[in-house]
Amino acid sequence: MSQQxxxxxxxxxxxxxxxxxxxRRVLTPTHRFAAGATERDGARVISFCDNDYLGLxxxxxxxxxxxxxxxxxxxxxxxxxLVVGDTPMNSAIEQKLAAMKGLPAARLFGSGxxxxxxxIPAIIGPRDxxxxxxxxxACLNAGAQLSGAKIIRFKHNDVDDARQAFEARKDYGRALLxxxxxxxxxxxxxxxxxxxxxxDEADAWxxxxxxxxxxxxxxxxxxxxxxxxxxxxxxxxxxYICGPEPLIDLLISRARSLVYTTGLPPAVLGAVxxxxxxxxxxxxxxxxxxxxxxxxxxxxxxxxxxxAIVPVIVGDAEAAMALSNxxxxxxxxxSAIRPPTVPAGTARLRFTFTAAHHExxxxxxxxxxxxxxxxx
Ligand SMILES: *Cc1c(COP(=O)(O)O)cnc(C)c1O
Numbered sequence: 001m002s003q004q005x006x007x008x009x010x011x012x013x014x015x016x017x018x019x020x021x022x023x024r025r026v027l028t029p030t031h032r033f034a035a036g037a038t039e040r041d042g043a044r045v046i047s048f049c050d051n052d053y054l055g056l057x058x059x060x061x062x063x064x065x066x067x068x069x070x071x072x073x074x075x076x077x078x079x080x081x082l083v084v085g086d087t088p089m090n091s092a093i094e095q096k097l098a099a100m101k102g103l104p105a106a107r108l109f110g111s112g113x114x115x116x117x118x119x120i121p122a123i124i125g126p127r128d129x130x131x132x133x134x135x136x137x138a139c140l141n142a143g144a145q146l147s148g149a150k151i152i153r154f155k156h157n158d159v160d161d162a163r164q165a166f167e168a169r170k171d172y173g174r175a176l177l178x179x180x181x182x183x184x185x186x187x188x189x190x191x192x193x194x195x196x197x198x199x200d201e202a203d204a205w206x207x208x209x210x211x212x213x214x215x216x217x218x219x220x221x222x223x224x225x226x227x228x229x230x231x232x233x234x235x236x237x238x239x240y241i242c243g244p245e246p247l248i249d250l251l252i253s254r255a256r257s258l259v260y261t262t263g264l265p266p267a268v269l270g271a272v273x274x275x276x277x278x279x280x281x282x283x284x285x286x287x288x289x290x291x292x293x294x295x296x297x298x299x300x301x302x303x304x305x306x307x308a309i310v311p312v313i314v315g316d317a318e319a320a321m322a323l324s325n326x327x328x329x330x331x332x333x334x335s336a337i338r339p340p341t342v343p344a345g346t347a348r349l350r351f352t353f354t355a356a357h358h359e360x361x362x363x364x365x366x367x368x369x370x371x372x373x374x375x376x
Contacts, residue, residue: 022317023340034058035356038333046361047333048351053216053308054285055356056235056275066236069270077263082252085263089273094240096276101226103242107251110261112211112229113139115239118257119227120176120207121147122250129172131165131204133157133179135186140178140209149176156183159194166202175204181219182212185342185350187309189219196222215279216286216308233286234279236271238264288355292362296353299366310351311337312369320347326372332365 001009018024031039034055038047056062069089077085090108097106109115120143124130128149132140135156144151150172154162162177169175177199179190192208199206206223213219215233225247230238241251251258264272279285289308297305302312314320317338324336327349338347353362 022338032058035358036354036361040333043331045328045331045333046357046365048353048357048365049333049335050352050354051212051232052235052356053212053233053289053352053354054235054275054279055354056233056278058356059235059275059278061278062235062271062274065274066267066271070265070267072270073266075267076265079262080259081263082259087263087266087269089266089269090263093269093273093276096273096280097240098242100276100280101242103224103226103244105245105248106240106242107248107255107258108264109239109241109255109258110264111237112209112227112231112239113142114257114261115227115229115241116140116143116209117146118143118255119225119241119251120144120178121256122254123205123247124149124174124176127173129166129169129175129204131162131175131177131202133162133183133190135183136178136180137184137209137211140180144178156186157188157190159191159198162195163198163202166198166204169202169204175202177202177204177206178209179206180209180211181221182210182217182307182309184212184309185337185348186311187212187305187307189213189217189306192219192221192223199223212307212309216289218283218286230268230272230275234272234275236275237268238272285355289353292355292357292359293351293353295359296351296362296366299363300369308353310353312349312351314347314349315345317347320349323349323369323372326375327365327368330364330368330372332361332368334365 028040036046038045073087077087079085094106094108116139124147126148130144130149130151132153134153152165154165179195182189196206207225208223210228211232214228225243227241230236293305293308293310320336324334327334335350337350
């Protein structure tokens, strides 16, 4: 068999097995506009799937800043930041992020994913221990795996279970405790103060992932290591970690996903800097995203949300799909999240609310949700 044929055969077989198990994924070209307006398959809908919590990806000021930066510095960074790709805006953004987080220093990465798979192996190795919330994002787990450390998962938000994981602490060198500030599929928050106290007690370092909190919630976070993304509330692209100065310095030499990859494109940096300025000067934007989530929950008869993410646990995967389809018929795009993305039996609808959603769309979607649930 030719290489070409062998590769095709391998991929076809893999795809049909996934298809049979309902795991095959597809892409849908999507054109996003302001206020959640979205066009796919020729139809106009209102999206409740965006992580663009503040609507900044469609903000004219942010887009203008991206255009300006591209004109000034070019379309690409040209090289790794360690060579000639350290476009001046990088350090300005790092200083701003550190100040906004109230931590000594920050380091930018190409994305949140790249930050997690770079930072964790840079500070933790095969003789060390990682204790991580079981619902942590795929890239936190990927970073943990890459480190070669012993990994123990603790029950979601269960500090006592996390404490048990440290029972064999003395068998290891360094130890890292990992959680998210706001969980992406559940929208709930971690008990950060108690986890930080546990880290103190266990001689471990607490690392938090603020992907879904930054810009939306004012979270009291005592963790010395705080990472996040610039692709959600910030509306652009990129990732970062904030922490002690020497650690941030060390990453320039040790984080492979920083050293061996090209710096962020100038347009992205321009957008990020402007978006951060807006987040700093307009804190009401984050409040509005949360307010919109609250309004929806209120109208839909759901418990008050802890963040801009509202999960509706349906249980059965097919029932979740049916609800999602019913909402789509009414012009509302809401993801049905099924296993294995979430644990078996917890298939759900996942609504995300942004500051940019119009109140009339929130009211109409809540009415459509109530009707679909009743008839389903
Ligand atoms: C989205 C997400 C990331 C990855 O960020 P990107 O910048 O999109 O790579 C990391 N952690 C969590 C919790 C996320 O939700």
